[in-house]
Amino acid sequence: MTTIRKRIGTRNLLSGDRLPSIRAFAQQMGVSNSTVVEAYDRLVADGIIQSRRGSGFFVCAHTAPLSITRIGPKLDRAIDPFWVSRQSLDARPDMLKPGCGWLPASWMPETSIRRALRTLSRTRTETLTDYGTPLGLAPLRQLLSRRMATYGIDTSPDQVLLTDSGTQAIDMLCRFLIEPGDTVLIDDPCYFNFQALLRAHRANIVGVPFTANGPDVDAFDRIVKDTKPRLYITNSGLHNPTGASLSPMVAHRILKTVEQHDLIVIEDDIFADFENTPAPRLAALGGLDRVIHIGSFSKTLSASVRCGYIAASPDWIDGLTDLKIATGFSSGNLAPELVLSILKDGTYRKHMDALRTRLATAMTRVTSRLQSLGITPVSTPDAGIFLWCKLPDGMNAATLARNALADGVVLAPGNVFSISQTADDLMRFNVAQCDDPKLFETLKRAMG
Amino acid sequence: MTTIRKRIGTRNLLSGDRLPSIRAFAQQMGVSNSTVVEAYDRLVADGIIQSRRGSGFFVCAHTAPLSITRIGPKLDRAIDPFWVSRQSLDARPDMLKPGCGWLPASWMPETSIRRALRTLSRTRTETLTDYGTPLGLAPLRQLLSRRMATYGIDTSPDQVLLTDSGTQAIDMLCRFLIEPGDTVLIDDPCYFNFQALLRAHRANIVGVPFTANGPDVDAFDRIVKDTKPRLYITNSGLHNPTGASLSPMVAHRILKTVEQHDLIVIEDDIFADFENTPAPRLAALGGLDRVIHIGSFSKTLSASVRCGYIAASPDWIDGLTDLKIATGFSSGNLAPELVLSILKDGTYRKHMDALRTRLATAMTRVTSRLQSLGITPVSTPDAGIFLWCKLPDGMNAATLARNALADGVVLAPGNVFSISQTADDLMRFNVAQCDDPKLFETLKRAMG
Structure with a gap:
């Protein structure tokens, strides 16, 4: 079959x-x-x-x-990326979602968004009604370029292309860079939608074991030699689901292999603003010749205001712009203007400062509550929203997820993140979605 | 080569x-x-x-x-779809754009948009910060379903999937329905970005001669038999660039061929609200079994508020939803809420009534001005924004477009719309972008 x-x-x-x-x-x-x-x-x-x-x-x-779900192995529903995405996105308001990948609405900067909307309601007509330029709103690209400079990433605003989201940015890059059958490396474990996305591109997906400091460099080297991939997709800072960050030495060694074997890297940096201490960026170490840096504000500002970006070499930005025109015609300026106005007015920085503190507290509290159930974090992340945890011996994450769902709780079982399906005793928890004490009662019950 | x-x-x-x-x-x-x-x-x-x-x-x-511009023939810049798109989108504010495909900002319902933004600034937090459901904002899908019913298109809200734009809708459908090398029929002439989009999908593009009543039915039949296409993309009402609409008889005959040969049709209906009398819709005649109906509000409400939709059979909507998750994760609710609030408050209908009158006046005025330059409409459209015109004998549209551009005027020469490149003496004018008397002076000069 x-x-x-x-x-x-x-x-x-x-x-x-x-x-x-x-x-x-x-x-x-x-x-x-x-x-x-x-x-x-x-x-x-x-x-x-x-x-x-x-x-x-x-x-x-x-x-x-085309049915994407039919590309690749037929998976048990509980560990199928599409099913987990749909469960999280379609969850009723009364459900608990420790398995989802974003913050509760009440943790987001709603006051800033409301103010930005009022400001926008008074802006010039063209902003409200016209197409944006193909690259997207220039002042936002300038600001993003300056932000990237603080991570040591050297870009000009003309090397920044706005997209509708981080996912759309990766999707566009995959269309630009890979052909059906091309081999693409991902971390094992990694963000589950990378698998869904790459299945849609009919890529040959290969996993690299992921450690507490980034990908396992020896395995990375060996797998690159064996499988001759075209592309590697990763998070350098606050990796999803493990919360780990690249160490400088791992970053350097990965990049050496990448350069030796003519690989392209997509560095998905959507968790950057959660960091206390920035991890080294591959795009900073290697420049944008073969590393492509992407980001968005869905996790920190609003998932409803759709705006992401790609920073890449000027040649590629030109080709990507054609692709953007062909497949979406152009962007509007509304979402970019909203993001710009919130990034500029000073409230975003304050919001992120408060958010980091709140998350650190939640991380500590949730860790100890999970531990009291025998669920132990594999490592302690520096920051961010995710805890990657081992279940008690002999317990299966998919089974637990199924039981919990029957009780109105959406979980994210380990194998949904693992291309090798070797994470059946692991579970990702979003500490910001674990406020409700009912959650731990339900978990306890579902664990039998 | x-x-x-x-x-x-x-x-x-x-x-x-x-x-x-x-x-x-x-x-x-x-x-x-x-x-x-x-x-x-x-x-x-x-x-x-x-x-x-x-x-x-x-x-x-x-x-x-991948360089899309390298797929397909190398075209002269003046008739390259990407180049015309970029010229229109990147045009400086002082340039005139009779070649572009949208209304001037001052013709758009800015008061309604400003009011909708203020309303939105007071809405519930979740709307401002959360992801939407995979299908998209339910009340908007309900409203769209009711709107389609007025055209005789029978859908339930669950058969409607929101997208970021009409172009993105078609792009998603192409990914869903076609493989590289599949044959896709388009009208000759047709909206130039269809060609760009299909080049990105590496489709084998075949043109069907377009008449004043829709595609040439005999040619359509013959071409379908000869080339065994998978898909046909068309505008049933107010076709771009000709402004023509399907006659009932042509609609019926096209649909018969489509059904006989197991073809799928994408009916791109983004000009529907400009019509005085609705043309027959293939999706109404044939149902949504093999016709997919798409639309957006970029041309009538705002190009900055990104929101389009797909209406298709429930099976396909399910597969398309997976594709939407894989390639864009989900939509936000911000743009759909804006569209919904403007469609609901009654101002949209008033705006469209006024717009149709204003366009009819512009159509008459621009026709006579063009005629005085020896530029004659091939047919007189019922409504809409486009005039498809023949240039004086011996005059080349690409040359004229190049000359005009040097004078700060973006034109849309015929061959950019024609896959067979048989429209070198034709030009598309957007009557709403022809207000400035300077335009006709420049045209006259550029015509030599």
């Missing part, structure tokens, strides 16, 4: 193509005829292939469109 | 692959060695291939990313 799915996914089998006969395929795979019959039957049930009386099995006809 | 580009574009040649030897390729193509040498030299100059001493020519190494 997996082989057929893969051939369809990689377009070695196209719609209308005839599948190998049951006998031929059984022989080829070294399995029994009945195994193939069963596999074909299941593919028919899934609507991927169809049988035509007397003439065999065929890949389904044209009108069956 | 075109052959090599195409092979690279369709991934028959991958990066690092060796090109055929000069002699072998010359023989294969039936041209002289020196022609191949010249072509290879130009590809080297363009950075697409490189020569390695003694061992021949190779497709350039990994770090050269």
